[in-house]
Amino acid sequence: MGKGRAPCCDKDKVKRGPWSPQEDLKLITFIQKYGHENWRALPKHAGLLRCGKSCRLRWINYLRPNVKRGNFSKEEEETIIRLHETFGNKWSKIASHLPGRTDNEIKNVWNTHLKKRLASKASSSCSSVTFVSSSCGEISIEAFEELKALSSSSISSSNSNVTDTSRVDALNPENHGRSPFDVIGVYGANNASEEVNKPDIYDTAVDIPLELDLDFWNKLDSLGSFQPDEIQSNQAENNKWLQYLGIELGLEVTRDENQNNLSNNAAEPLVPEMYDMLLEYAH
DNA sequence: AAAAATCACAACCGCCAAATC
DNA sequence: AGATTTGGCGGTTGTGATTTT
Numbered sequence: 587m588g589k590g591r592a593p594c595c596d597k598d599k600v601k602r603g604p605w606s607p608q609e610d611l612k613l614i615t616f617i618q619k620y621g622h623e624n625w626r627a628l629p630k631h632a633g634l635l636r637c638g639k640s641c642r643l644r645w646i647n648y649l650r651p652n653v654k655r656g657n658f659s660k661e662e663e664e665t666i667i668r669l670h671e672t673f674g675n676k677w678s679k680i681a682s683h684l685p686g687r688t689d690n691e692i693k694n695v696w697n698t699h700l701k702k703r704l705a706s707k708a709s710s711s712c713s714s715v716t717f718v719s720s721s722c723g724e725i726s727i728e729a730f731e732e733l734k735a736l737s738s739s740s741i742s743s744s745n746s747n748v749t750d751t752s753r754v755d756a757l758n759p760e761n762h763g764r765s766p767f768d769v770i771g772v773y774g775a776n777n778a779s780e781e782v783n784k785p786d787i788y789d790t791a792v793d794i795p796l797e798l799d800l801d802f803w804n805k806l807d808s809l810g811s812f813q814p815d816e817i818q819s820n821q822a823e824n825n826k827w828l829q830y831l832g833i834e835l836g837l838e839v840t841r842d843e844n845q846n847n848l849s850n851n852a853a854e855p856l857v858p859e860m861y862d863m864l865l866e867y868a869h
Numbered sequence: 870a871a872a873a874a875t876c877a878c879a880a881c882c883g884c885c886a887a888a889t890c
Numbered sequence: 891a892g893a894t895t896t897g898g899c900g901g902t903t904g905t906g907a908t909t910t911t
Contacts, residue, residue, distance in 0.1 A: 603904090604879070626896065642897075643880070678899060689899075694878050697901095 601635040605644055609634060613641055614649055647688045654686030658695055666692055667700055 601609075616632035622645065625638035634641060647653070658666070662684055669680040677689035677696075684692065 602881075624896085637881090639882090639897085640880075646898095647879080675900065690879080693900075698877055 599635065600629075600637045600640070602640070605648075609636065610644070610649060613645060617645060617649075643690075647690050652686050653688065658687075662687065663695070663700060666696060667704065670696065670700075 605613075612632050612634050613628075616628065616634075620631070622628060622642070625642045627638070628634075629636045629638055629641050632641070636644075665684060666680060669683055673679045675693075677693045681687055681689040681692050
């Protein structure tokens with residue numbers, strides 16, 4: 587590496603503000619093909635006029651598989667409140683206990699809803715609630731026990747679920763079998779492979795092997811409700827996911843066609859036409 | 870109906886720690 | 891060992907949507 591710190595990006599030469607569908611597609615297709623080993627170099631290679639950081643954020647918060655969208659459930663909100671009691675504003679830590687939710691989203695929910703709610707609750711009463719507000723300065727025994735269990739669980743890496751989505755998401759039974767988007771973390775498996783074998787990603791397309799973590803699969807087995815066949819083919823999941831995104835982003839694939847593709851090509855490698863279409867659309 | 874106020878959330882900024890040279 | 895790079899994190903801001911006046 588060269589000496590001298592280079593700025594994160596040239597602010598005059600990068601696009602800022604909301605992401606367009608075209609940009610999303612470029613990012614998705616690039617990461618789908620090559621992974622995201624180097625965020626700084628990624629925008630250049632993907633043909634994006636964006637800062638690497640911006641790409642990373644966009645991917646992590648909105649484009650990667652397994653990101654849960656939509657309102658937080660009551661349980662999720664209560665979990666956030668409890669975890670905030672323990673961790674404070676450590677949003678990534680809190681996010682690591684909420685599969686599919688990102689630190690950014692949790693932070694937003696906290697700042698816009700939960701903080702206010704707690705403040706008003708605290709002003710009315712400081713006792714007799716399971717989840718005690720900050721102003722009361724203590725945590726219930728049940729909450730503490732649960733936190734202890736969560737902390738010692740093998741699924742909780744020290745990092746956020748952003749970097750280890752496959753494990754966290756896979757172990758949440760609620761996450762099984764929703765949409766192609768919710769399928770076991772394709773990119774989590776990918777990340778695992780990157781650590782073992784780091785190809786020159788910009789010269790050759792990468793065949794992404796599905797790395798098996800015994801502990802992970804044992805836990806999966808113990809859940810019982812999961813269908814191992816669904817994740818046998820990493821490529822198949824990529825395929826489903828791309829198709830899903832294609833529709834979400836308004837590409838000309840009807841839902842009927844997509845349904846057929848999902849069932850007929852589930853075990854096939856990525857459909858070249860799909861790639862072409864995505865790339866063409868992105869250009 | 871229009872203007873003002875408020876809300877919600879996506880995106881940016883700057884700092885820090887770990888990794889790398 | 892120290893300088894540099896990079897990814898990640900938390901705080902903050904900008905802006906479009908919604909609600910209130």
